[in-house]
Amino acid sequence: MITYPFSYQRAASLADAEALLGANPDAKLLAGGQTLIPTMKQRLANPPLLIDISGLAELSGVRREGERLVLGAALTHAQVAQSTEVRTLIPALAELASHIGDPAVRHLGTLGGSVANNDPAADYPAAVLGLNATLITTRREIPADKFFTGMFETALESDEILRAIAFPIPRRAAYAKFANPASRYAMVGVFVAQTTQGVRVAVTGAAPCVRRITDMEKALEASFDSESIAHIQIAADGLNEDLHGSAQYRAHLVTVMAKRAVTAALA
Amino acid sequence: MTTVTMTVNGKTVSGEIEERTLLVHFLRETLKLTGTHIGCDTSQCGACVVHVDDKAVKSCTMFAVQAQGRKVTTIEGLAEQGALHPVQSAFREHHGLQCGFCTPGMIMTAVDMISRGAATDRASIRRELEGNICRCTGYHNIVSAIEAAAKEMGA
Numbered sequence: 391m392i393t394y395p396f397s398y399q400r401a402a403s404l405a406d407a408e409a410l411l412g413a414n415p416d417a418k419l420l421a422g423g424q425t426l427i428p429t430m431k432q433r434l435a436n437p438p439l440l441i442d443i444s445g446l447a448e449l450s451g452v453r454r455e456g457e458r459l460v461l462g463a464a465l466t467h468a469q470v471a472q473s474t475e476v477r478t479l480i481p482a483l484a485e486l487a488s489h490i491g492d493p494a495v496r497h498l499g500t501l502g503g504s505v506a507n508n509d510p511a512a513d514y515p516a517a518v519l520g521l522n523a524t525l526i527t528t529r530r531e532i533p534a535d536k537f538f539t540g541m542f543e544t545a546l547e548s549d550e551i552l553r554a555i556a557f558p559i560p561r562r563a564a565y566a567k568f569a570n571p572a573s574r575y576a577m578v579g580v581f582v583a584q585t586t587q588g589v590r591v592a593v594t595g596a597a598p599c600v601r602r603i604t605d606m607e608k609a610l611e612a613s614f615d616s617e618s619i620a621h622i623q624i625a626a627d628g629l630n631e632d633l634h635g636s637a638q639y640r641a642h643l644v645t646v647m648a649k650r651a652v653t654a655a656l657a
Numbered sequence: 658m659t660t661v662t663m664t665v666n667g668k669t670v671s672g673e674i675e676e677r678t679l680l681v682h683f684l685r686e687t688l689k690l691t692g693t694h695i696g697c698d699t700s701q702c703g704a705c706v707v708h709v710d711d712k713a714v715k716s717c718t719m720f721a722v723q724a725q726g727r728k729v730t731t732i733e734g735l736a737e738q739g740a741l742h743p744v745q746s747a748f749r750e751h752h753g754l755q756c757g758f759c760t761p762g763m764i765m766t767a768v769d770m771i772s773r774g775a776a777t778d779r780a781s782i783r784r785e786l787e788g789n790i791c792r793c794t795g796y797h798n799i800v801s802a803i804e805a806a807a808k809e810m811g812a
């Protein structure tokens with residue numbers, strides 16, 4: 391036995407999951423378990439109850455709603471990577487999903503779990519912020535700019551469940567990640583999107599929380615090519631620093647990966 | 658404590674277990690199927706890969722209760738009537754192992770990638786093996802074994 395003891399319940403429906411979560415404030419939702427279980431095995435989390443929401447029909451499916459693509463929170467990374475709609479309408483998102491972790495992680499890990507967890511080095515947050523997505527919960531709709539509030543922190547209340555994410559279909563977009571060779575998490579990942587509302591650039595891995603780089607957005611508005619951002623260097627102050635790379639190194643990588651993302655978006 | 662029931666290698670099995678029992682511990686300790694190995698405690702090494710509903714997953718990163726009612730295949734379930742599975746034969750033929758510790762997970766991952774049609778060339782095979790770590794072989798012969806098995810299985 392590695393984790394602390396807990397009890398387990400499979401939610402029969404979204405309403406059931408909400409009721410269980412409301413009645414048990416310290417309970418945790420279990421989706422793919424690819425973050426929560428490793429954390430529990432390290433005994434860094436000790437939830438008394440796990441509410442299994444994987445496979446709930448209300449959290450699955452990909453559907454087009456006008457100019458946006460709505461993805462259920464419980465879609466696995468493998469399902470997003472293989473979805474014909476995602477591959478056709480937002481290929482950058484399918485590509486991003488196909489590079490998360492490894493095949494076994496992609497078979498279980500979910501979009502909602504990744505986004506709700508907001509790991510500073512996770513890939514999906516860059517796409518959610520870069521595409522200006524809307525997060526649809528059991529209570530409200532939250533714009534991406536208001537969702538990611540800090541390291542491992544989001545605007546979700548403790549008893550609120552992420553149901554789906556609506557991604558506007560961009561004119562062009564791409565994600566470029568410099569993967570940590572051991573974990574495949576992003577040392578630095580940059581998502582660039584050109585939409586009818588303008589250009590957005592979001593970076594993950596570099597800082598404690600995913601963020602936009604407005605200087606690059608402005609430069610790309612003026613001219614959407616990699617040379618127009620080649621001179622833009624973000625400050626190393628406050629960036630992540632660990633055995634894999636210094637803050638200066640990550641700052642440098644941001645420009646390199648942003649240029650690669652723009653080139654890929656134009657390809 | 659709770660009771661779980663699932664199909665493992667074609668047989669219906671049940672056990673009275675604590676909820677926190679990982680699938681890998683249920684397989685190894687309750688069912689005594691020790692072919693599935695545990696090589697790390699960070700979900701990274703892939704020695705514990707099994708198939709749940711025909712998809713490769715890390716059995717150290719799933720609780721046994723999550724597999725309730727589902728179909729599980731382990732390395733012990735691959736050979737049919739004593740005849741090795743083509744991937745097992747290919748590992749033997751191409752010397753795809755040295756100490757053998759990572760081999761069950763490598764083979765389960767290989768069977769999954771071949772069935773998805775993802776073992777198309779050596780570079781793809783290497784990318785598909787990102788979640789399986791081997792400390793002996795340098796991967797070369799593992800890749801050769803999977804390439805040969807994929808060809809033989811017509812994938």
Ligand SMILES: Cc1cc2nc3c(=O)[nH]c(=O)nc-3n(C[C@H](O)[C@H](O)[C@H](O)COP(=O)(O)OP(=O)(O)OC[C@H]3O[C@@H](n4cnc5c(N)ncnc54)[C@H](O)[C@@H]3O)c2cc1C
Nearest residue numbers: 421422423424425426491499500502503512513552574575
């Ligand atoms: C070896 C390995 C490599 C990895 N590599 C990468 C990588 O390269 N890039 C990357 O981005 N990630 C990586 N991951 C993490 C992986 O993507 C996880 O799947 C993901 O972070 C969490 O999703 P999950 O469904 O597994 O969530 P879980 O682990 O089940 O849950 C995570 C958290 O989110 C909460 N939660 C889950 N669903 C919801 C919901 N619908 N509403 C509200 N809260 C919810 C849970 O309560 C929990 O707190 C890796 C993981 C492993 C084990």
